[in-house]
Each structure stands twice: as C-alpha cells, then as structure tokens.
Amino acid sequence: MKLINIALKDVKIVFRDKMALLILLAMPFILMTIMGMALGGLFSKGPELSKIDVAVVNYDDGKVSEDFIEEILKGDELSKLLNVKEMDKKRAMNLVRIGDISSVIIIPSDFTSQIMKNKSTEMKVYGDPGQEIRASIVRSITNAYTNKVSSVMVGVRTGWESLTKLGKKTNLTEIARYIPFMINEMIEKDVEDLVKIEEENTSQKESLSSMQYYAAGMSTMFVLFSAMFGADSILKERDDKTLARLLSSPMKKHSVLGGKLLGIFIIGILQFTAYITATKLIFNVNWGRSIIGLVLLPISTVLATTGMTIFFASIAKTRNAVGGISQIFIQSMSALGGSMFPTSLLPPWLRFFSNFTINKWSMDGFLSLMSGAGVISISKSIIVLLAIALVFFILGIWRFSYE
Amino acid sequence: MNIVEVKNLSKKYNSNLAVDNISFDVKEGEIFGLLGPNGAGKSTTISMLACLLEPTSGDAFIDEKSVRKDPMGVKKVIGLIPQDIALYPTLSAKENLHFWGKMYGLSGSVIKKRSREILEIVGLSERAKDRIDTYSGGMKRRINIAAGLIHRPKLIMLDEPTVGIDPQTRINILETVINLNKMGMTIIYTSHYMEEVEMLCNRIAIMNEGKIIAMGTKDELRMLVGGKDIIRIDATDIHPRTSETLDTIDDVDKIKIIKNQIEILSDYGRRVLSSVISKLNELDVKIDSVKVQEPDLESVFIHLTGKSLRE
Ligand SMILES: Nc1ncnc2c1ncn2[C@@H]1O[C@H](COP(=O)(O)OP(=O)(O)OP(=O)(O)O)[C@@H](O)[C@H]1O
Ligand SMILES: [Mg+2]
Numbered sequence: 155m156k157l158i159n160i161a162l163k164d165v166k167i168v169f170r171d172k173m174a175l176l177i178l179l180a181m182p183f184i185l186m187t188i189m190g191m192a193l194g195g196l197f198s199k200g201p202e203l204s205k206i207d208v209a210v211v212n213y214d215d216g217k218v219s220e221d222f223i224e225e226i227l228k229g230d231e232l233s234k235l236l237n238v239k240e241m242d243k244k245r246a247m248n249l250v251r252i253g254d255i256s257s258v259i260i261i262p263s264d265f266t267s268q269i270m271k272n273k274s275t276e277m278k279v280y281g282d283p284g285q286e287i288r289a290s291i292v293r294s295i296t297n298a299y300t301n302k303v304s305s306v307m308v309g310v311r312t313g314w315e316s317l318t319k320l321g322k323k324t325n326l327t328e329i330a331r332y333i334p335f336m337i338n339e340m341i342e343k344d345v346e347d348l349v350k351i352e353e354e355n356t357s358q359k360e361s362l363s364s365m366q367y368y369a370a371g372m373s374t375m376f377v378l379f380s381a382m383f384g385a386d387s388i389l390k391e392r393d394d395k396t397l398a399r400l401l402s403s404p405m406k407k408h409s410v411l412g413g414k415l416l417g418i419f420i421i422g423i424l425q426f427t428a429y430i431t432a433t434k435l436i437f438n439v440n441w442g443r444s445i446i447g448l449v450l451l452p453i454s455t456v457l458a459t460t461g462m463t464i465f466f467a468s469i470a471k472t473r474n475a476v477g478g479i480s481q482i483f484i485q486s487m488s489a490l491g492g493s494m495f496p497t498s499l500l501p502p503w504l505r506f507f508s509n510f511t512i513n514k515w516s517m518d519g520f521l522s523l524m525s526g527a528g529v530i531s532i533s534k535s536i537i538v539l540l541a542i543a544l545v546f547f548i549l550g551i552w553r554f555s556y557e
Numbered sequence: 558m559n560i561v562e563v564k565n566l567s568k569k570y571n572s573n574l575a576v577d578n579i580s581f582d583v584k585e586g587e588i589f590g591l592l593g594p595n596g597a598g599k600s601t602t603i604s605m606l607a608c609l610l611e612p613t614s615g616d617a618f619i620d621e622k623s624v625r626k627d628p629m630g631v632k633k634v635i636g637l638i639p640q641d642i643a644l645y646p647t648l649s650a651k652e653n654l655h656f657w658g659k660m661y662g663l664s665g666s667v668i669k670k671r672s673r674e675i676l677e678i679v680g681l682s683e684r685a686k687d688r689i690d691t692y693s694g695g696m697k698r699r700i701n702i703a704a705g706l707i708h709r710p711k712l713i714m715l716d717e718p719t720v721g722i723d724p725q726t727r728i729n730i731l732e733t734v735i736n737l738n739k740m741g742m743t744i745i746y747t748s749h750y751m752e753e754v755e756m757l758c759n760r761i762a763i764m765n766e767g768k769i770i771a772m773g774t775k776d777e778l779r780m781l782v783g784g785k786d787i788i789r790i791d792a793t794d795i796h797p798r799t800s801e802t803l804d805t806i807d808d809v810d811k812i813k814i815i816k817n818q819i820e821i822l823s824d825y826g827r828r829v830l831s832s833v834i835s836k837l838n839e840l841d842v843k844i845d846s847v848k849v850q851e852p853d854l855e856s857v858f859i860h861l862t863g864k865s866l867r868e
Binding site: 163166170171394395396398399400401402403404405 | 609635657660708
C-alpha cells in the first residue's frame with residue numbers, strides 16, 4: 155500500500171531528525187522529572203471521585219428487578235456513585251476479568267417471583283479482585299436491596315391482608331408501585347455512608363502523585379507537538395516539490411495526504427507508548443488498570459492531534475508560520491487544558507475555555523484511569539476527543555490546498 | 558509514431574493566460590526542446606502534461622492517453638524530473654529510490670535490481686548508502702534525475718534542470734540526458750539556455766508569452782532569420798543613446814542591449830561592422846570584444862520578438 159509507504163517514510167525521517175527526537179521524546183521526560191519531583195506534594199488530594207463501573211446481567215423479566223435497575227441503581231442517589239450498563243454475561247465477565255469494570259451483578263430469572271412469594275433469593279456479584287473495595291460496595295448495595303425489598307414486601311402483604319379482612323378492596327400491585335420509593339428512602343442513608351467510605355479509600359489508596367499528574371500532562375502536551383512537525387512536513391513536501399513529484403506518480407491526491415496523516419498518527423502512538431512504558435519503568439508511574447482505556451484514550455487523543463496537523467497545515471501559508479501558529483495553539487491548549495498545572499488554579503472564566511482543549515479531555519481520561527476507573531468512566535473524554543478530531547479534520551481538509 | 562500530441566492546450570490563472578492555445582507533437586525517441594524566457598509558460602505546459610494542472614481548455618495525449626480523461630494512465634508512462642531536488646535529504650539514495658519505486662507500485666526485488674542499474678547510469682553506485690544531504694550539488698542533481706527513472710518511463714520531462722549550477726555539473730547532466738535518450742527514452746527538455754537546446758534537441762518549440770512562436774529543427778528555425786548575421790559586442794560604459802544611434806545605420810535590422818552586451822541583427826554582418834564600431838567610438842563606449850556569428854536560436858528569438866531570451 156502506497157499510503158503505508160508514505161507513512162513509514164515519514165516515521166523514518168522523524169527518527170533521523172535530531173531536533174524532532176529532542177522535542178518529541180527527550181523534552182517531555184526532562185520536564186516530567188523536573189516538575190514531578192519539584193512539585194511533590196501539590197496533588198496529593200487527587201481528582202474528584204471517579205465512578206464505579208458496574209455491569210448488570212438481568213435474567214429476570216419481573217417488576218422487582220426492573221425497579222432495582224431503573225429506580226435504585228440508576229436512581230438519583232446512586233447514579234452519583236455508579237456507572238451502570240446492562241449487557242450479556244459473557245461480555246460482562248470478560249470486562250471484569252481484564253479489570254475494566256469493578257463488578258458484575260447477576261439477577262437470577264426467578265428473582266421477582268421469589269420475592270413476591272417471600273422466599274429467599276439473592277443476586278450474585280462478581281468483583282474484580284484488583285478493585286475489592288469497589289466490588290464490596292456494589293455487593294452491599296445488592297444485599298441491602300434484597301433484604302429491604304423482602305421485608306417491605308412482608309409488611310405490604312400483611313397490611314394488604316388486614317385491609318382485605320376489614321373489607322377494603324385494594325389491589326396489591328397498586329401498592330407495590332410505591333415500593334421502590336420506600337426502599338430508596340430507606341437505603342439513602344446507607345448509600346451516603348458508602349460514598350463516604352469510597353471517598354476515603356480513593357484519597358488514601360489512589361490519590362495521584364504529581365509524578366502521575368505530569369506524566370499525563372507532559373505526554374499529552376508533547377504529543378501535540380507531533381502536529382507541529384507533521385504540518386511542517388506537509389508544507390516541506392510542498393516547498394521541496396516532492397509533493398509535485400508524488401502527485402505526478404499514479405496516485406490520488408487524497409492518498410498522499412492520507413499517508414502523511416497516517417505517519418503523524420503512528421508517531422503519536424509511538425510517543426504515547428514510549429511515555430507510558432518509560433514512566434512505568436523509570437518512575438513506576440501507575441497508569442491504572444484498564445488496558446482498553448489505556449489503548450482507546452491515546453488513540454483518540456492522537457486522532458485529535460492528527461486532525462490538528464491538517465488544520466495547522468491548512469492555515470499556515472509558510473513553514474515559518476507553522477512554527478508560530480503551532481506554538482501558540484500548543485502552549486495555550488497546554489496551559490488552559492491542565493498540562494502545566496491543574497485547571498482548578500485558573501480563574502473560572504478561563505476554566506471555561508479548557509473545554510476546547512485536547513489536553514483537558516485527554517488528561518481527565520488519564521487521571522481517571524490512574525485513579526482506578528474503567529473505560530466506561532472515560533467514555534465522555536473519548537467522545538469529546540473524537541469530536542475535536544472531527545472538527546479539525548473538517549476545517550483542515552476544507553481549507554487545505556495542494557499548491 | 559507520436560508519443561505526445563498536444564491539441565490547443567491553454568491554461569488561465571485568473572485573468573492571466575499563461576499558456577495560450579498551443580499544439581505540438583513529440584515523436585517517439587526524440588529529444589524535444591521547449592525554449593523560452595522566464596514566464597513563457599514552459600513549466601505550466603509541463604505541469605499540464607504531467608497531470609499536475611488541469612488545462613483550462615484543449616487536451617494532450619501521451620502514449621494515446623488523455624491527460625484529462627486518463628491521468629492515472631498518463632502518470633504511469635511519464636517521469637517528471639523537477640527543477641528542484643525533489644527528494645528526502647535525510648534518506649540515502651537507495652532509500653529514496655526505494656520509496657519512489659513503491660510509489661509506482663513496484664515490488665522490492667524489482668526496485669533493488671533497477672536501483673543498481675540506475676545508480677550505475679548516473680554514476681552514484683559508490684554513494685548509494687549515503688544520505689543525500691551529504692552529496693555535492695552535482696550529485697544531488699543526478700540522483701534527482703535517477704529517481705524519475707525507477708519506473709522505466711517512456712517519456713521523461715525535465716524542467717530547466719540546469720538552472721543555477723556550475724558548468725561541470727551542467728555538462729554532466731546534458732551527457733546523462735543524451736545517454737537516457739540513447740537508451741530509448743523520449744525526452745521533453747525545457748530551458749531558457751539556447752546553447753543547451755541547440756546541442757541536445759532534435760526539434761524545438763520556441764515559446765513566448767504563452768504561445769509557441771516557432772517550431773522545427775534547429776536548421777529550420779535558423780532559416781526564419783534568413784541569411785542574417787548576428788554581431789555580438791561585449792562593452793562597458795554603454796551610452797543610453799547607443800540603441801538609437803546604431804539604428805541610423807543602413808542594413809542594421811534589430812538591436813538589443815542587455816547589460817554589457819550589444820546584439821545586432823543584420824543582413825550583412827561584416828559590412829556594417831565598421832560603421833557600428835565607429836558609432837560606438839563616437840559615444841565613448843568601451844568595446845571589449847566583437848564577434849560576428851551565424852544566426853543561432855537567440856537571433857531567431859530576437860528576430861521574432863524583438864526581445865532577448867535572457868531578459
Ligand atoms: N500558480 C500560479 N498562479 C498564477 N500565475 C502563475 C502560476 N504559475 C505561473 N503563473 C504565471 O504563468 C506564467 C507562466 O509561468 P511559467 O512558470 O509556466 O513560466 P516558465 O516558462 O516556466 O518560466 P521560468 O523560466 O521562469 O520557469 C507567468 O506569467 C507566471 O507568472
Ligand atoms: Mg519554469
């Protein structure tokens with residue numbers, strides 16, 4: 155494939171460019187080391203609590219399990235603590251095995267009928283051994299519900315029977331409709347306690363070191379620099395007439411551009427791989443447990459920087475301009491997006507602009523992963539990064555000129 | 558057989574007609590020259606033939622394929638050699654050739670074999686593994702040509718390959734072009750140096766302001782000037798009224814002054830020479846050398862346009 159040949163050629167050229175290697179590989183390590191060590195205690199408080207990812211496998215089609223999922227797990231109170239996804243058992247067990255979700259709740263098919271008959275039943279909870287605290291929180295929620303729902307049912311049934319004896323005709327299902335609300339009231343206190351325990355645990359065990367913070371911050375910032383080199387390389391092909399030569403070979407215009415962008419993409423991925431591996435080996439930086447998250451987040455970040463490459467190449471008329479424009483973009487994105495210092499230090503009106511940076515979303519994702527979250531918790535980051543990529547691609551391709 | 562047929566080709570940049578309705582043919586196996594001053598439209602013409610620019614009107618056929626309708630087909634049979642060193646400076650000659658071979662869809666083993674042959678032709682076998690940013694100017698030019706040969710094009714187009722290089726390298730390049738032609742490749746060569754075109758080309762089209770103003774073999778073109786001679790005088794302190802004064806001499810046909818050179822076109826070169834020199838003496842022009850020559854392409858150009866090629 156010609157496209158791949160163009161990309162590999164570009165990767166080779168970057169590896170022979172001492173300046174590029176210095177900026178893309180050496181600089182971030184130097185800065186991570188300096189800032190990570192110099193600012194030691196600054197980040198010990200950690201980011202806000204990340205949610206617990208839970209999968210639900212529901213074999214029961216009755217009312218009680220439906221209430222449990224819709225009104226309790228996804229209800230106002232618990233939705234602050236949990237990310238709930240319904241899925242089939244195979245997928246759920248896979249995700250919990252690789253540590254991407256903390257636990258799986260399995261609801262047996264006779265759950266509703268057993269509860270209605272006041273017989274004992276239980277939901278099974280499988281937890282990721284690596285996320286024991288989170289799994290145990292989920293377990294206590296299911297236990298609390300099963301216990302409360304049984305006792306409430308007993309109460310309701312007794313009440314209904316006495317009402318019937320007194321000659322009042324009341325429909326049992328009519329009353330049952332209020333059960334979830336009653337239970338919600340009852341377990342609200344429990345949930346508050348659970349959240350407290352989780353918060354304490356997070357800040358103890360999974361607080362972020364400044365080394366982690368700057369590993370994420372500098373990685374993101376210096377991957378942005380690949381866009382500067384990429385845009386420069388596109389304009390260089392145009393200036394050196396290698397672009398004309400490429401276009402005079404039997405190839406479509408867009409494959410040439412595609413090849414260049416693929417090259418930038420590969421370089422960005424290599425950067426993240428190098429940063430993550432090296433910080434892990436040298437500084438023992440903990441990047442979290444979610445392998446999928448640690449694959450998808452760099453990919454979406456690099457897609458955004460690849461989009462930014464074509465955007466830079468399209469707005470800069472000359473190679474000198476690329477340098478200027480990219481510096482401005484990269485530095486301000488990095489400052490606003492939290493690569494250099496936490497965005498909480500920014501005045502609120504500036505913090506609003508963080509939302510338009512690649513750094514913010516990428517770092518949100520990395521910091522969540524580092525504090526133990528799974529891929530579902532960082533899906534917002536991934537989606538926003540992909541949206542940023544899309545906007546850059548559209549603007550860039552629209553404005554790019556081959557001449 | 559014609560390998561190139563250009564039919565009423567035009568290119569307009571905004572309101573500027575850079576190429577104005579030109580037509581010409583190139584026969585298989587010949588070296589065809591496009592001669593013209595800066596801005597004549599040579600590069601624009603080459604770019605349209607190489608399918609880099611869409612013609613505004615007209616069409617060109619290369620190996621019977623239309624540049625408009627079958628650009629991919631055209632691109633497979635042509636080798637465009639840009640004026641600049643259009644290569645990757647930090648890659649070696651071999652790596653560059655490999656890359657360009659891949660761009661033409663060649664397999665690794667074919668590329669290897671051809672690279673060896675091509676590097677032999679351009680005399681760079683010994684330096685094959687060195688990065689080309691370590692090459693001398695002349696070597697860079699040669700590897701630049703080599704990269705256009707990897708896919709064995711039937712037609713090679715060179716756009717002013719000798720601009721701004723030393724005489725030694727220039728001779729080297731001209732020799733390479735002749736060798737390639739001997740190997741069976743058809744060549745389109747553009748230049749504003751009439752000596753090069755005279756030396757290399759079987760047939761020549763002279764371009765000016767987007768138009769082909771004359772076309773034919775060297776001898777056919779010279780015939781256009783009739784039996785005229787060209788007097789070339791190198792001089793200093795050329796008086797502003799020199800041109801006017803010389804024009805008063807009978808039998809002086811056209812006068813052109815560029816920097817330190819005076820060129821006079823005349824039916825009777827030797828006869829008017831003494832009057833020319835005495836007029837120049839009257840104006841205190843210091844004469845360094847005087848030559849009376851048979852007409853060349855320069856005189857053809859002056860005859861046709863009243864301008865010099867080197868302007
Ligand atoms: N991209 C462009 N946009 C607008 N005008 C152009 C463009 N390229 C060339 N021209 C104009 O078209 C005319 C022909 O230019 P062209 O480059 O084809 O001449 P040339 O014969 O190759 O000259 P040179 O010897 O300087 O290379 C000139 O007037 C030039 O200014
Ligand atoms: Mg030109």
